[in-house]
Amino acid sequence: MNLDLKNQTAVIVGAARGIGLAIARAFAQEGAKVVLVDRDPVVAESAQSLANASGIVGDVTNFDAMKKVAAQCQRVDHLVFAVGVGSGKFGFPYWNLEPSDWPRVMAINVQGAVNVVHAFTPNFLQAKTGSMLLIASVAGQIGSQTDPPYSASKAALINFMQCAAKDLAPYHVRVNALCPGMVKTELNQSIWAAWNVMQPADKKQAYDDWAGDKIQKVVPLGQWQTPEEMAAMAVYLASTHGRNITGQCVNVDGGFVMHW
Numbered sequence: 001m002n003l004d005l006k007n008q009t010a011v012i013v014g015a016a017r018g019i020g021l022a023i024a025r026a027f028a029q030e031g032a033k034v035v036l037v038d039r040d041p042v043v044a045e046s047a048q049s050l051a052n053a054s055g056i057v058g059d060v061t062n063f064d065a066m067k068k069v070a071a072q073c074q075r076v077d078h079l080v081f082a083v084g085v086g087s088g089k090f091g092f093p094y095w096n097l098e099p100s101d102w103p104r105v106m107a108i109n110v111q112g113a114v115n116v117v118h119a120f121t122p123n124f125l126q127a128k129t130g131s132m133l134l135i136a137s138v139a140g141q142i143g144s145q146t147d148p149p150y151s152a153s154k155a156a157l158i159n160f161m162q163c164a165a166k167d168l169a170p171y172h173v174r175v176n177a178l179c180p181g182m183v184k185t186e187l188n189q190s191i192w193a194a195w196n197v198m199q200p201a202d203k204k205q206a207y208d209d210w211a212g213d214k215i216q217k218v219v220p221l222g223q224w225q226t227p228e229e230m231a232a233m234a235v236y237l238a239s240t241h242g243r244n245i246t247g248q249c250v251n252v253d254g255g256f257v258m259h260w
């Protein structure tokens with residue numbers, strides 16, 4: 001399938017590793033020029049492993065830094081926000097957490113996305129074409145009890161995505177959210193670590209066993225999703241094949257959450 005992404009520029013924020021890096025790789029493989037942004041300086045090495053790519057170190061909580069990145073990029077055809085953090089604690093019941101566990105998660109997952117979208121909006125208003133993709137989560141659709149601030153942040157992200165999709169539609173800029181279910185990354189492993197530390201000695205599990213049990217319980221297709229599957233959907237949504245898709249929350253989750 002020709003995705004028509006050659007010579008286009010894609011900016012992937014949160015691209016040092018995990019799903020963001022896989023998305024950056026997929027855009028590069030489709031011939032796009034790719035700019036990888038992350039607070040982790042390893043982003044420079046991640047960019048070096050791709051053709052026609054550069055890496056910029058930046059923290060999404062810093063709006064001025066994001067505006068500088070947007071100014072540096074000039075023409076941008078596609079923007080992906082793939083940053084995400086959890087509280088680092090197991091949030092069931094919610095009073096396992098303190099209210100003070102919430103602000104950092106909201107500052108990165110919600111305010112960070114708002115900063116990035118605002119910073120790049122002038123580029124898109126000028127181009128009058130293009131796409132944005134915010135990586136949310138099935139957790140934002142089902143009141144997932146694992147980590148309430150994380151779930152709430154993803155619900156907010158989905159809602160903001162719809163506002164942005166409506167506002168940018170007259171400019172032919174499409175905005176969507178992609179919701180993974182269970183993908184083996186550092187973030188996913190940190191959820192297990194937060195759970196495991198709370199368990200008595202006889203209930204502790206290895207990461208793969210914990211994930212295997214959870215997948216059998218909540219994923220109808222009974223399997224992990226991969227970063228490459230997220231990336232395939234991301235480039236499809238950015239491509240001309242996605243020209244009528246905007247304001248949507250697309251789940252790539254093995255059937256975890258089913259919409260009608």
Ligand SMILES: NC(=O)c1ccc[n+]([C@@H]2O[C@H](COP(=O)([O-])OP(=O)(O)OC[C@H]3O[C@@H](n4cnc5c(N)ncnc54)[C@H](O)[C@@H]3O)[C@@H](O)[C@H]2O)c1
Nearest residue numbers: 014016017018019039059060083084137182183185187188
């Ligand atoms: N892995 C899963 O099972 C899963 C499930 C649902 C949703 N998601 C979402 O997918 C996206 C990617 O997650 P992942 O699993 O690849 O996680 P990851 O931890 O592997 O990658 C997240 C990246 O974001 C970067 N980052 C974190 N805070 C930042 C900040 N303040 N500024 C700039 N960069 C920052 C990290 O350095 C890292 O490179 C996230 O939005 C996450 O919530 C993941």
